[in-house]
Amino acid sequence: MKKLSKINLSNIQIFIDNMCEQTDKYNEALETLQKDATPENFDALKEIHGKLQNSIEDSCSYTQDLAEAAQEYYDERSERWMESERGDAYAEWISELEGAQVDDLDELPESFENLEVDELEEPYVDVSLLEDIPDQPEN
Numbered sequence: 001m002k003k004l005s006k007i008n009l010s011n012i013q014i015f016i017d018n019m020c021e022q023t024d025k026y027n028e029a030l031e032t033l034q035k036d037a038t039p040e041n042f043d044a045l046k047e048i049h050g051k052l053q054n055s056i057e058d059s060c061s062y063t064q065d066l067a068e069a070a071q072e073y074y075d076e077r078s079e080r081w082m083e084s085e086r087g088d089a090y091a092e093w094i095s096e097l098e099g100a101q102v103d104d105l106d107e108l109p110e111s112f113e114n115l116e117v118d119e120l121e122e123p124y125v126d127v128s129l130l131e132d133i134p135d136q137p138e139n
Contacts, residue, residue: 001069003136008066015059016127019102022052023125030120039112045120049108052123056102059130067097086139093137100129 004012026048033041074082074090081087105123109115 001066001073004066004133009135011062012059012130012133015055015062016130019052019055019059019125019127022048022055023123026052027122030122033120034117037115037117042112042115046108049105052125053105056104056125060101063097063100063130063133067094070094070097086137089137089139093134096133100133102127102130 026045029041029045029048033045070090071094074087074094077087082091102125105125106121108120
């Protein structure tokens with residue numbers, strides 16, 4: 001893989017959009033729970049939390065797959081190429097792909113009875129590393 005395809009870039013954008021949408025839904029559910037702390041509202045928050053965490057894990061898996069494909073391409077090149085400026089730039093690009101990971105969410109309490117509503121915070125889902133992935137190595 002010499003560079004990310006339009007499909008790769010489109011998929012990354014879909015992950016970003018999905019995580020942003022899920023984060024908004026999480027924040028709405030959290031606000032609802034803070035106004036009305038009921039088991040039903042807590043269950044709704046847990047459901048959205050699970051969906052958001054799944055989106056994060058899916059995006060991390062996808063970027064890891066991209067990094068592995070790039071690494072395979074790199075490994076197939078000659079030693080001379082690897083030591084060239086182009087090879088160095090490609091190795092840096094692989095590192096950027098590997099580093100484009102979104103942190104997992106904090107765990108929620110197991111049950112409503114263990115819930116301290118005031119201690120719950122809005123999730124911090126930093127998609128900037130995904131947004132900043134270059135589509136190809138710099139030359």
